[in-house]
Amino acid sequence: MPAPDSFKSYNETVLWESLAQGDQQAFEILYRHYFKILVNYGSRLTPDPLLLEDAIQDLFTYLWRRKVQLAAVAEPKFYLLTALRNQLKRNARNSIFDEAEDIDEFLDCLVHLSDEQTTVEQETVFDRSRQIQGAIARLSPRQQEAVNLRFFHGMNLDQSSELMGVSKQVVSNLLFKAYSMLRIILKGVFSLLTLILSPLYP
Amino acid sequence: MLYHEFLLQDFLNDDAFVRWVLFDEQDRYWQQVLADYPAKQEVIQQAIQLIQQLQQAEALRTLPVDEEKTWKRIRSTTIDADPLVGWPRKRRWTGVAVLCSLALFIVVWTWVEHFPSKTVYAKLVTKAAEKNALIEKVNRSDTPLKITLEDGSIVYLKKNSRFSYPTHFTTQSRETFLSGEAFFQIAPNPKKPFYVYANELVTQVLGTSFDITAFDDDQQVQVKVRTGRVSVYNQKPIRFASDERQNLVLLPNQQVIFNRHTESLSKQLVAEPMPVQPLAASEKHYFEEVPAATVLKTLERRYGVHILYDEELLSNCIITTTLSNQPLKDQLEVICQTIGATFKEMDAQLVVEATGCP
Numbered sequence: 001m002p003a004p005d006s007f008k009s010y011n012e013t014v015l016w017e018s019l020a021q022g023d024q025q026a027f028e029i030l031y032r033h034y035f036k037i038l039v040n041y042g043s044r045l046t047p048d049p050l051l052l053e054d055a056i057q058d059l060f061t062y063l064w065r066r067k068v069q070l071a072a073v074a075e076p077k078f079y080l081l082t083a084l085r086n087q088l089k090r091n092a093r094n095s096i097f098d099e100a101e102d103i104d105e106f107l108d109c110l111v112h113l114s115d116e117q118t119t120v121e122q123e124t125v126f127d128r129s130r131q132i133q134g135a136i137a138r139l140s141p142r143q144q145e146a147v148n149l150r151f152f153h154g155m156n157l158d159q160s161s162e163l164m165g166v167s168k169q170v171v172s173n174l175l176f177k178a179y180s181m182l183r184i185i186l187k188g189v190f191s192l193l194t195l196i197l198s199p200l201y202p
Numbered sequence: 203m204l205y206h207e208f209l210l211q212d213f214l215n216d217d218a219f220v221r222w223v224l225f226d227e228q229d230r231y232w233q234q235v236l237a238d239y240p241a242k243q244e245v246i247q248q249a250i251q252l253i254q255q256l257q258q259a260e261a262l263r264t265l266p267v268d269e270e271k272t273w274k275r276i277r278s279t280t281i282d283a284d285p286l287v288g289w290p291r292k293r294r295w296t297g298v299a300v301l302c303s304l305a306l307f308i309v310v311w312t313w314v315e316h317f318p319s320k321t322v323y324a325k326l327v328t329k330a331a332e333k334n335a336l337i338e339k340v341n342r343s344d345t346p347l348k349i350t351l352e353d354g355s356i357v358y359l360k361k362n363s364r365f366s367y368p369t370h371f372t373t374q375s376r377e378t379f380l381s382g383e384a385f386f387q388i389a390p391n392p393k394k395p396f397y398v399y400a401n402e403l404v405t406q407v408l409g410t411s412f413d414i415t416a417f418d419d420d421q422q423v424q425v426k427v428r429t430g431r432v433s434v435y436n437q438k439p440i441r442f443a444s445d446e447r448q449n450l451v452l453l454p455n456q457q458v459i460f461n462r463h464t465e466s467l468s469k470q471l472v473a474e475p476m477p478v479q480p481l482a483a484s485e486k487h488y489f490e491e492v493p494a495a496t497v498l499k500t501l502e503r504r505y506g507v508h509i510l511y512d513e514e515l516l517s518n519c520i521i522t523t524t525l526s527n528q529p530l531k532d533q534l535e536v537i538c539q540t541i542g543a544t545f546k547e548m549d550a551q552l553v554v555e556a557t558g559c560p
Contacts, residue, residue, distance in 0.1 A: 157217065
C-alpha cells in the first residue's frame with residue numbers, strides 16, 4: 001500500500017500517464033487520493049452508503065478498463081466528480097437527480113425556519129461545526145450540492161453548472177438561497193455569522 | 203481586480219478567492235490583496251472564516267463508506283482480475299463461455315420444447331410406411347438431386363433435404379413427404395391429385411411446378427408457385443385425408459408462408475415474379491401513346507399477377523413504354539413514375555395508387 005501522502009510527492013499528470021500504462025500502484029495512489037473527495041460529493045447525491053460504495057467501485061472499475069484513454073483528461077477531479085454523478089444516476093433512480101428546485105417549497109422552508117428561531121436562540125451550548133452541519137443539512141439537496149461543490153471541492157460556477165446539469169444562473173440562485181437560509185438558521189447562534197451574512201445583497 | 207467595492211458576498215462568489223482559502227492556490231496574490239486593501243481586511247477575514255467553517259462542516263458530512271473494503275472490491279474487479287495475458291482477453295473468454303453455454307441451453311431448450319412438433323416429417327413417414335413401402339432419398343450435396351417418380355413427375359431435391367415417396371402410388375392419390383427444400387414438376391393427372399406433406403403444410407396439385415421449403419428447424423414453411431394452380435393447407439392433426447379448412451389456392455408468382463409458431467398462413471407475391479410465359483414473338487411489347495391501363499393489363503397477363511387500379515383515374519394517363527423481361531416490380535415502378543403513382547403489394551396483388559393525370 002502506498003504511503004498516505006504519496007499523492008503529493010507525484011505530479012498528478014505523471015500518475016495518470018502511469019495508470020494509462022497499466023501501473024497498479026498509480027491506480028491505488030489515485031484511488032486513495034480521490035476516495036474521500038468522491039465519498040464526500042457522493043454523500044450529497046445519495047443517502048445510501050451502499051449505493052455510494054457500489055458507484056465508487058463501478059467508477060474505478062471503469063477507470064481501470066479505460067485507463068489508456070485517461071491520460072488526456074484535463075481536469076481529473078472535475079472528471080471524476082462528473083463520472084461519479086453519472087454512475088450514481090445510472091445505478092439509482094430515486095435520488096435527488098429528478099428534483100427541481102421549487103420556489104414555494106423554499107419560501108415555506110424560510111417561514112418555518114423563522115418560527116423555529118426562538119428555540120434556537122434559547123440554546124446556550126454552541127458547538128460551532130455541528131451547528132453549521134445541522135444548518136447545511138436543512139438546505140435542499142440541490143442547495144447542499146451547490147454548497148458542497150463550491151466550498152469543499154472548490155469547483156467554479158462553470159464546473160458546478162456542468163456537473164449539476166443546470167445553467168450557471170441556476171447554480172447562483174441555489175447558492176444565494178443557501179446563503180439566505182444559513183443566515184436565518186444560524187442567526188442568534190453565531191453573532192459573527194449574523195453580522196457578516198446580513199449585508200448580502202444590500 | 204479592484205476590491206474596493208467587494209462585499210462578503212462578492213468574495214464568496216470569487217472562484218480564485220475560494221480556491222485560495224480551500225487549497226492555498228495563488229497565496230502570494232491574495233496576501234498582496236490583504237496588504238493593498240487594509241479597509242477590506244475585516245470582511246476578507248470573515249469570508250475566510252465562513253468558507254473554512256463550511257469546508258469543515260462539509261468534510262464531516264459524509265456517508266460511512268469504508269475505504270479499505272471498497273478498495274478490496276475494486277481490486278477484485280480490476281488488478282486481481284488481470285491475468286498475465288491481459289485482462290480483456292480473459293474477459294472475452296469468459297464472455298464467449300457464457301455465450302456458448304447460453305446458446306447451448308437455448309438449443310437444448312428449443313429441442314426439448316419444439317422437437318416433437320417439428321419432426322412432423324419423421325412421424326408422417328412412419329405412419330405412411332405402414333400402408334405403403336416408401337423410398338427415401340437424401341441429398342447432402344450442393345447440386346440438386348433429380349428424382350423421377352413412377353408417374354413421370356420430377357423432383358429436384360436441394361441440399362440437406364429428404365424426400366420420401368411410395369414405390370407405387372395408390373389408385374386415388376400420389377402422396378409424398380418432404381423435409382427441406384425441393385422444386386417439383388408434376389405430371390398432370392386430374393384423377394390422382396399429387397400431395398406433398400411438408401411439416402404442417404399440405405400442398406395439393408393436379409399438374410404444375412412449384413418450390414417447397416420446409417426444414418425441420420425452420421420457423422416457416424414456404425410454397426412458391428411457378429406455373430399452374432396449387433392449393434395449400436395446414437394439416438393438423440396429422441392425417442392423410444385432405445383437410446380443406448385452412449386452404450389457400452396459389453397462382454403462379456404467388457407464395458404462401460406458413461408460420462409454424464402462430465400457425466398462420468399468409469399469401470404474398472414471390473420476391474421477383476417471373477413471366478408466366480416467355481414473351482411471345484407475336485405479343486406486343488412496344489407501346490406508343492397508349493392508356494396506362496393497356497400496359498398494366500398486358501403486365502397482368504404476362505406475370506399472372508393481379509394488378510388493381512382505378513380505371514377512371516388512369517383514363518387520362520397516356521404513356522409510351524417498352525416491356526422487357528425485367529422483374530415485374532421494376533417495370534411497374536417505371537410506369538408508376540411516368541404517371542405519378544405508387545404501388546404496393548396487398549394480399550398477393552399489386553395495388554397502383556394514382557392521383558390521376560391532367
